[in-house]
Amino acid sequence: ETGVTQTPRHLVMGMTNKKSLKCEQHLGHNAMYWYKQSAKKPLELMFVYSLEERVENNSVPSRFSPECPNSSHLFLHLHTLQPEDSALYLCASSQELAHYEQYFGPGTRLTVT
Amino acid sequence: DQQVKQNSPSLSVQEGRISILNCDYTNSMFDYFLWYKKYPAEGPTFLISISSIKDKNEDGRFTVFLNKSAKHLSLHIVPSQPGDSAVYFCAARPISGANNLFFGTGTRLTVIP
Numbered sequence: 001e002t003g004v005t006q007t008p009r010h011l012v013m014g015m016t017n018k019k020s021l022k023c024e025q026h027l028g029h030n031a032m033y034w035y036k037q038s039a040k041k042p043l044e045l046m047f048v049y050s051l052e053e054r055v056e057n058n059s060v061p062s063r064f065s066p067e068c069p070n071s072s073h074l075f076l077h078l079h080t081l082q083p084e085d086s087a088l089y090l091c092a093s094s095q096e097l098a099h100y101e102q103y104f105g106p107g108t109r110l111t112v113t
Numbered sequence: 114d115q116q117v118k119q120n121s122p123s124l125s126v127q128e129g130r131i132s133i134l135n136c137d138y139t140n141s142m143f144d145y146f147l148w149y150k151k152y153p154a155e156g157p158t159f160l161i162s163i164s165s166i167k168d169k170n171e172d173g174r175f176t177v178f179l180n181k182s183a184k185h186l187s188l189h190i191v192p193s194q195p196g197d198s199a200v201y202f203c204a205a206r207p208i209s210g211a212n213n214l215f216f217g218t219g220t221r222l223t224v225i226p
Contacts, residue, residue, distance in 0.1 A: 004156065006156075009154075041218065042115060042117065042202075042216040043214075043216040045213050048213075056213070090157075092156070100147060100206055100214075101147070101162070102159070102214065103156075103158075103159070104149075104158070106154060106155050106156045107156055
């Protein structure tokens with residue numbers, strides 16, 4: 001595998017379910033990001049990790065819980081989501097935290113029913 | 114309020130002609146700008162960037178122009194090819210201290226053979 005991978009690619013979950021999104025980067029990068037893209041809206045940054053430490057949390061509801069066990073893996077744990085949380089969730093990585101160029105995964109299309 | 118705007122949701126261009134994608138921003142503290150390209154079912158991929166100290170950056174068929182006084186940047190693709198058909202996102206980064214990239218909503222480019 002090369003680049004940034006995300007699993008699953010599609011997920012349908014009920015509002016009472018608990019699920020996790022997984023991201024893995026094979027680029028040796030030190031920073032990883034979660035973005036949310038809702039229909040007709042720009043990408044919104046959710047979380048930023050640098051060397052497994054969370055450095056930014058952009059006012060994201062607690063029903064989204066990130067985890068970064070090492071610099072190659074990033075998870076987004078989901079619980080008691082709302083239908084308005086349905087969106088494309090994109091993971092990205094960059095060489096360093098301040099590095100401008102970010103490499104994106106293909107995203108997970110999440111539908112909350 | 115959106116800080117990066119792409120006011121044209123779509124653009125169609127004949128193969129071989131020039132494609133011009135536009136982006137406006139409101140925050141004068143942005144100092145670095147990027148263009149990303151996204152194919153269906155894939156994550157955005159970095160295309161070209163420009164620092165605020167320049168007004169032009171060229172890479173093959175792709176040229177980005179920056180007009181700081183107008184807070185406007187544009188991406189020129191010439192000659193346009195059918196493989197260029199994708200959604201193009203403009204992104205901007207504030208002066209150091211922030212970990213965020215602010216994205217536009219994207220412009221879907223269709224190059225007609």
